[in-house]
Amino acid sequence: MTDRTPNYIHFSDYTKHIPENIPVAVQQATNRFLGNREARVAELPNWQELRQVAHEIRLHTLENLDFYLTQLERQVVQNGGVVHWAANSAEARAIVIDIATQHQVKTVVKAKSMASEEIGLNEGLSEAGIQSFETDLGEFIIQLAGVGPSHIIVPAVHLKKEEIANLFANKLGVEAPPEPVQLTAIARNILREKFLKAEMGISGANFLIAETGTLVIVTNEGNGRMCTTMPDIHVAVVGIDKVVPDWDSLTVLLKLLARSATGQKLSTYTSFISATSRGSSEGGPKEFHLILLDNGRTRILHDPLGRETLKCIRCGCCLNVCPVYKNVGGYAYGWFISGPIGAIFTPQILGTHIAQELPFASSLCGACVDVCPVKVPITEILLHLRQRVVEGNQHVKPSAPLWIRSAGKIGTLAFQIPWLYQLGTRLLPFLTAPLNKRGWIPSLPPPFNRWTRVRPFPAFSARFRKWWSK
Amino acid sequence: MKILQRLDIEPIFLPNQTCCGQPLFNSGFKNQAKLIATEFLKTFGVNDYPIVSPSGSCVDMVVHHYHELFPAGTPEHDLCKDITSRTYEFSQFLVNFIKITDLGASFPHKVTYHPSCHLLRGLGVNQEVYQLLNGVRNLQLIPLPEAETCCGFGGVFSVVYPDVSRKMMNNKIKNILSTDVEYVIANDAGCLMNISGGLSKAGSSVKAIHLIEVLASTGGDQ
Amino acid sequence: MSNTNPIIDNIRKALNRLPNDTVSNKPSILKPRISGSQESELDMLIAEINKLSGFARRITIDQIESELLNLIKVEKITKTLLWDTPWLNQFNARKFLESNNIEIIPNNSSKDKLAQCELGITEADFALPETGTLVLLSSQSKPRTTSLLPRVHLVLLNPQVVVPDLHQVFASTRDNPYTVFITGPSRTSDIELITTLGVHGPKSLYVWIIC
Numbered sequence: 055m056t057d058r059t060p061n062y063i064h065f066s067d068y069t070k071h072i073p074e075n076i077p078v079a080v081q082q083a084t085n086r087f088l089g090n091r092e093a094r095v096a097e098l099p100n101w102q103e104l105r106q107v108a109h110e111i112r113l114h115t116l117e118n119l120d121f122y123l124t125q126l127e128r129q130v131v132q133n134g135g136v137v138h139w140a141a142n143s144a145e146a147r148a149i150v151i152d153i154a155t156q157h158q159v160k161t162v163v164k165a166k167s168m169a170s171e172e173i174g175l176n177e178g179l180s181e182a183g184i185q186s187f188e189t190d191l192g193e194f195i196i197q198l199a200g201v202g203p204s205h206i207i208v209p210a211v212h213l214k215k216e217e218i219a220n221l222f223a224n225k226l227g228v229e230a231p232p233e234p235v236q237l238t239a240i241a242r243n244i245l246r247e248k249f250l251k252a253e254m255g256i257s258g259a260n261f262l263i264a265e266t267g268t269l270v271i272v273t274n275e276g277n278g279r280m281c282t283t284m285p286d287i288h289v290a291v292v293g294i295d296k297v298v299p300d301w302d303s304l305t306v307l308l309k310l311l312a313r314s315a316t317g318q319k320l321s322t323y324t325s326f327i328s329a330t331s332r333g334s335s336e337g338g339p340k341e342f343h344l345i346l347l348d349n350g351r352t353r354i355l356h357d358p359l360g361r362e363t364l365k366c367i368r369c370g371c372c373l374n375v376c377p378v379y380k381n382v383g384g385y386a387y388g389w390f391i392s393g394p395i396g397a398i399f400t401p402q403i404l405g406t407h408i409a410q411e412l413p414f415a416s417s418l419c420g421a422c423v424d425v426c427p428v429k430v431p432i433t434e435i436l437l438h439l440r441q442r443v444v445e446g447n448q449h450v451k452p453s454a455p456l457w458i459r460s461a462g463k464i465g466t467l468a469f470q471i472p473w474l475y476q477l478g479t480r481l482l483p484f485l486t487a488p489l490n491k492r493g494w495i496p497s498l499p500p501p502f503n504r505w506t507r508v509r510p511f512p513a514f515s516a517r518f519r520k521w522w523s524k
Numbered sequence: 525m526k527i528l529q530r531l532d533i534e535p536i537f538l539p540n541q542t543c544c545g546q547p548l549f550n551s552g553f554k555n556q557a558k559l560i561a562t563e564f565l566k567t568f569g570v571n572d573y574p575i576v577s578p579s580g581s582c583v584d585m586v587v588h589h590y591h592e593l594f595p596a597g598t599p600e601h602d603l604c605k606d607i608t609s610r611t612y613e614f615s616q617f618l619v620n621f622i623k624i625t626d627l628g629a630s631f632p633h634k635v636t637y638h639p640s641c642h643l644l645r646g647l648g649v650n651q652e653v654y655q656l657l658n659g660v661r662n663l664q665l666i667p668l669p670e671a672e673t674c675c676g677f678g679g680v681f682s683v684v685y686p687d688v689s690r691k692m693m694n695n696k697i698k699n700i701l702s703t704d705v706e707y708v709i710a711n712d713a714g715c716l717m718n719i720s721g722g723l724s725k726a727g728s729s730v731k732a733i734h735l736i737e738v739l740a741s742t743g744g745d746q
Numbered sequence: 747m748s749n750t751n752p753i754i755d756n757i758r759k760a761l762n763r764l765p766n767d768t769v770s771n772k773p774s775i776l777k778p779r780i781s782g783s784q785e786s787e788l789d790m791l792i793a794e795i796n797k798l799s800g801f802a803r804r805i806t807i808d809q810i811e812s813e814l815l816n817l818i819k820v821e822k823i824t825k826t827l828l829w830d831t832p833w834l835n836q837f838n839a840r841k842f843l844e845s846n847n848i849e850i851i852p853n854n855s856s857k858d859k860l861a862q863c864e865l866g867i868t869e870a871d872f873a874l875p876e877t878g879t880l881v882l883l884s885s886q887s888k889p890r891t892t893s894l895l896p897r898v899h900l901v902l903l904n905p906q907v908v909v910p911d912l913h914q915v916f917a918s919t920r921d922n923p924y925t926v927f928i929t930g931p932s933r934t935s936d937i938e939l940i941t942t943l944g945v946h947g948p949k950s951l952y953v954w955i956i957c
Contacts, residue, residue: 069688077691083939103776110773118769120757133923139753191945192936208936215938234937238945245946250857266920276894276932276947283890284857294753301916302775308912319794319877320929323947329923338890338924348753355760377674381691415685417678417692418550420645440552454552465548466556505683509693509721 059143059174059404063388065411076204076383079212083205084374090317091371091425098309108310109429111303112365116355122264122297123346129267133329135342140173140291142349147178149345150256150289154184157287157341159253163245165273165281166190167258168206168368169291169347171390175256186256187248189277191241198225204384206392207315207370212383245277255281255339259292260367261307262344265300269327269344272311274318279325288330288339293347295364307367310427314369350403359438363398365428372422372432378415387412394422398435406443407453413439526740527618527627535576540567546585549593551680558593565594565603574621575611578736580643580712581679583613588646613643614736615711619652625659631741632662634705638696638719640712641674653711653735660738666703670695675710677718689718697722700730708732778911779876787875787908788955794878795953798930799943802878802953810837810902813954817865818848821898821950825849825863830887833869833904837956853889866896866948872915873908877929880953881915884924893928899948903955 095101115122127137140146154162162179164170164186176197179186188197195210196203198221203209210218215232222230228240257278261270269290271278282288298304312318330342354360373379373393384392388409389400397416401409413436422432444459446452452459528535545560564586568575577583587608594604618624637657643649657665676682676692683689696719700708708723708730710716720732758764781787788804795802805813817823826848828840840850851863868888872881880901884890893899909915919925932947943949 066685069685079938086939100776107773107776114770114773117761118763119761120754120763120765121767121769123754123757139751141753189946190936191934195936208939210936211939213937215940218937234940234942237937238934238942242945246861249946250861268920274932275934275945277945279890279894279926280946283894294757299772301920302913303772305912305916306775318929320879320927322798322929322931322933324927324929326919326922326925326927328921338884346753348756352753352756352760355757377676377692377695378685378688381688381695413552414681415688417641417674417676417681417689419641419674419678421641421672421674424645437550437552437554440550441554442552444552445555462548462551462553462556466553466559505686509690509718509725 060388060408063400063404063409063411065386065388065415068386068388069382072382072386075214076212076385077381080205080383081380083208083211084380087207087316087370087374091313091374092317094313094317094319098313104306104310105427105429107306108427109365111299111306112367112428113362115297115299115303116295116361116364119294119297119355122299123294126262126264126267126297127346129264130342130344131267133267133342135267135330135344138343138345140345140347140349143173143347146173146291146345146347146349147175149343150175150291151178151182151184153287153289153343154179154254155182157253159184159287161248161252162186162254162256163189163248163252163277163281163285164193165255165257165271165278166193167256167291168390169258169293170256172293172349173291173347175291187245187252189245189249189275189281190273191238191275191277194241194245195221198222202385203390203392205370206368206373206384209384245280249280249284252285254287254289255283255285256289256291257281259290259296260311261304262292262297263299263301263304263326264297266328269325270298270304270308271325271327272321272323274322276323279323282325282327283338286339287341287343288327289343289345291345291347293349293351295351295366307428311367311369314371314425314427354402357402359431359435360398360402362430363395363402363435365430366395366399367428368395369427371425371427372430375421375425376416377419377421378417387415394432394436395430398430398432398439401439401442406439406450410443410453413437413443527736530627531622531624533622536571536573538567538570542567544582544585546581546589547679549585549589554593561590561593562600565590565600565607568607569603572606572610574617575607576614576617577611578614578711578713578734580613580640580647580649581714583611583616584642584646586611613647613649613711615652615656616647616649619655625655627656627659627739629659629739629741630661630663631738633707634664634666635707635709635738636666636668636700636703636705637671637735638668638675638700638708638710638715639671640710640715643711644672656735656739657709660741663738666705668703668708669699671699675715675718677712677714679714682718693718693722697726697728701726701728705730707738709735709738711735778913781910784905784908787910788905790875791873791878791908792953792955794875795930795951798878798951799933800878800930800951800953802955804955804957807837807956810839810954810956811842814839814842815846817898817900817952818843818846821864823848823865823898825851825865827851827853827860827863827866827889827892827896829868829889829892831869834867834902837902839867839902853887853892857891860891861895863896865898865900866892866894867900867902868893870901870903870907870953872918873903874912874915874927875908875910879927879929881919882926882928883919883922884926890924890926893926894947897944897948898950898952899928899931900952901954903953905955905957 192210204212219230219232259269379393387396397412444454545557549557594600675696676689792802870880931951
C-alpha cells in the first residue's frame with residue numbers, strides 16, 4: 055500500500071502486468087470526467103484567461119511563500135488555532151500522534167487527504183494503537199480492501215459492486231446486496247456511528263487562505279464537513295504549497311477546480327474554516343491544529359522550473375487526458391500520486407535515485423499541458439528531470455546505469471560528426487540487408503528487440519542522399 | 525522536392541547536416557544534445573534562407589528548445605535566434621510563409637489524418653494541414669476518432685516502455701481501421717514508423733504516408 | 747516564532763529573500779459576473795439546483811404551512827432541527843411543526859440527539875445562481891449541524907440574498923468563523939461511477955424561495 059515510502063519505483067515492471075480491469079475502469083472514469091469538463095469549459099468564454107490568472111497567482115504565491123506562510127500562521131493563531139511545522143513525514147506523523155495521545159484519542163475519522171497518504175499517517179496511527187477510519191466512500195472501500203487508489207478522485211473505481219458487496223460482508227459482517235444505493239447506505243450508517251464517537255477528525259485542505267487564516271475543504275459527500283464538525287479536535291495536515299494569498303485569488307481557483315476535476319461547476323460542499331468554536335454551541339470542534347508539511351517542497355523551491363510543480367491544485371485533469379496513465383492506472387506510479395503530476399512530483403520529492411523511471415513514463419504528447427488549470431509546464435519538467443537522471447546536476451549525481459550514459463555519449467558522436475553520420479547512412483542498409491523482409495525488419499537482437507517486439511522496424515535505405523547527389 | 529519545383533522554389537540541401545539533436549535532448553542528454561545542436565547551427569548558419577523540414581518534432585525542437593541550450597550570454601545565442609526565426613515545418617511554410625494552399629495536387633483516395641503531438645501541440649499547426657488537404661482534388665477525408673491522442677511513439681518512450689507504447693499504438697490502429705480508409709496521413713517520421721509498423725503487424729492493407737506525398741501526387745496511384 | 751522557524755528559513759534561502767522583504771505585485775483578478783434581472787437570476791438558481799437532483803421552487807408565504815405538512819408526510823419526519831433567526835421566525839414554523847406532533851430538538855443537545863433528526867430547516871445567507879449554490883454562515887443560533895446531520899435539508903430562501911458572483915459573497919463572509927457552500931445534495935460516484943445521493947450529508951435538498 056502507500057503507507058511506507060517506496061525504496062524504488064519499478065514503473066517498467068509494474069506496467070508489464072497490469073490487470074485488465076484497471077485500464078478499463080480508469081478509462082470509463084476519465085472519459086466521463088473529460089466529457090463533463092468539455093461542457094463546462096464551453097460555458098466559460100474566459101477559460102484561457104482564468105488559467106493564465108491562476109498560473110500567475112500560484113507562481114506569485116510560491117515566489118513569496120515565506121511572507122504568506124508567516125501571515126497564515128499569525129492569522130490561524132489569532133483565530134484560536136495551533137500551528138505546527140513538520141519538516142518531513144516522520145515529524146508530521148509524530149505531531150499527530152502526540153496530539154492524539156495527549157487527548158486520549160482512541161478513534162479518528164479521516165477526510166480524504168493526499169498529504170496524509172504522503173506521510174503514511176494511517177499506518178502511523180495504527181502502530182500507535184489508534185483506530186483511524188477513512189470516510190470518503192472510495193477511500194473507505196480501498197482501506198477495507200487493503201489496496202491503493204487507482205485514480206486520485208475515484209480511488210476505488212476499478213472495483214465492481216459485487217466485489218465491494220463481498221468486501222463489506224467479509225470485513226464488516228453485514229448483509230450487503232451488490233447495489234450502490236444499499237452499499238452507500240451501509241457505509242453511511244457505519245461511518246455515522248464513527249463520526250459521532252470519534253474524539254478527533256483529521257483532514258487536509260484544498261487551500262489555505264493567508265489573509266484570514268482560513269482552511270478551504272472541498273468534498274461531494276459531506277465527509278469533510280463531518281470530520282471537521284463532529285469531533286472535539288480537528289487536525290489538518292497540509293502541504294506548505296497549498297497557501298493562497300487572499301479570497302479574490304481563491305475565487306479564480308475555485309472556478310477552475312471542480313470544472314477541471316470532474317466537470318462539475320462546483321463540488322457539493324465547500325467549507326471555509328477560520329476558527330475553532332471554543333465550546334460555543336455553533337456546533338464545531340473545541341480545538342484546531344494545523345500541521346504545515348514541508349517534506350521536500352522547500353528543496354523543490356530552489357529550482358525555478360521545478361518550482362512550478364508546486365502550483366498544482368490536485369484536480370486530476372492531467373490524469374484524465376494522459377494516454378500513458380489511462381493504459382496503466384494509478385498503482386504503476388508507485389506512490390500516492392500518479393499520472394503526469396505524479397511523474398514529476400515523486401522524483402523531486404523522493405529523489406531520482408528512487409523514481410528515475412517516472413520522468414520517462416511519458417511520450418511527451420503534451421495533452422496534460424493543454425488542460426492544466428494552473429499551467430504547470432509538465433513536459434518541460436519531465437525533460438528537466440530526465441536530464442537529472444542521465445546527466446545529473448550540481449546537486450545530484452546521475453542515477454541512470456552506466457551503459458545508458460555511455461550510449462548517450464556514443465550516440466552524440468554519431469550525430470555530431472558529419473562524415474561518421476554519412477558513413478552510417480551508407481553502412482546501415484548494407485549491414486541490415488539480411489534482416490530486411492520486403493522493406494521491414496521484423497525482429498532485431500536485444501536491446502533493439504524492444505521496438506520489434508511491438509512492431510517491425512522499417513528497413514534502412516540510403517535513398518535520399520543518393521537521389522540528391524544525382 | 526516536386527512540390528518546391530512546382531512552386532519555383534530552389535531547395536538547397538546542405539550535405540553536412542546530421543540531426544537537430546532531439547533524440548538525445550528528449551532522453552535527458554541535454555549537454556550532449558547541445559554539441560549536436562551547435563553543429564546544426566554552424567551548418568545552417570552558412571546562409572540566411574528559410575530552413576524547411578518535413579518533420580514537426582524536429583522543428584519543434586529547434587524553435588522551442590534551442591533557446592534553452594543557447595541562452596543569452598552563450599556565443600551561439602545570436603546565431604540561434606536567427607536560425608530559430610527562420611525554421612519552418614513544411615505545411616507551416618507553405619500556408620503561412622508562401623501563403624499557398626492549392627498545390628494542384630490530386631489524390632483520388634479515402635484518407636484520414638493523424639496529427640502528430642509535436643506538430644499539433646508543440647507548433648500549433650493543425651488547420652494549415654486541413655487547408656492543404658482541402659486543396660487536394662478527388663480526396664475523401666474521413667475524420668479519425670480520438671485523432672489527437674498520442675500514437676505511442678514518443679521517441680525513447682517506445683523502447684523504454686514498449687508494453688505501454690504497444691497499448692497506445694493498438695488503440696491508434698484500432699481507430700484508423702474503424703475509418704475504413706486506404707491511407708492514413710501523418711507528418712512525423714516517428715509517428716509514421718510506429719503506425720506503419722503497427723498496420724503491417726495487424727495485417728492491414730492501409731498505408732501510412734506523409735502529407736508531402738499526397739501534396740506531390742497528381743492523380744495516379746503512389 | 748517565525749524567527750527561528752527552519753522551514754521559513756529554508757524557503758527564504760531557496761527564493762533568495764530576506765525576512766523583511768515585501769511581497770512582489772499581486773496579479774490582477776478578472777471582473778466578476780454581472781447579474782441579470784431578479785426573475786432570471788431566480789430562474790437560473792432553481793434550474794441549477796434541480797439539475798443536481800435538488801427540489802427548488804418558488805412558493806408564497808401562505809403556502810408554507812401546507813408545504814411543510816406535505817414534506818413531513820412524504821419524507822416521514824418525526825424530529826427536526828431548526829435555525830433560530832429573525833427571517834425564519836417570522837414564519838412561525840416552530841409552533842406549526844409542534845402542533846403537528848413534530849419534535850423540535852434544541853440546537854445545544856448532544857451529538858447523538860441531534861443525529862436523530864430527519865429534517866433540518868435553515869435559511870441561506872447568500873445564493874449563487876450560476877452554480878445553484880447556497881451559502882450558510884454559522885453561529886450559535888445557526889449551527890453547522892442543522893444542514894449536515896439530517897437526511898432532509900430544507901432551506902427557506904429570501905429572494906434578496908441572491909448575488910451574481912463569488913466575489914460579492916466573499917466580501918461579506920470572509921471574516922466569518924465558519925461558512926459552507928452547499929451545491930446540491932450529498933453525492934458520490936465512487937462505486938462504478940454510478941451517482942448515489944445521501945452519502946454523509948443530506949440526501950434530499952429542498953429550497954423554497956419565498957416570494
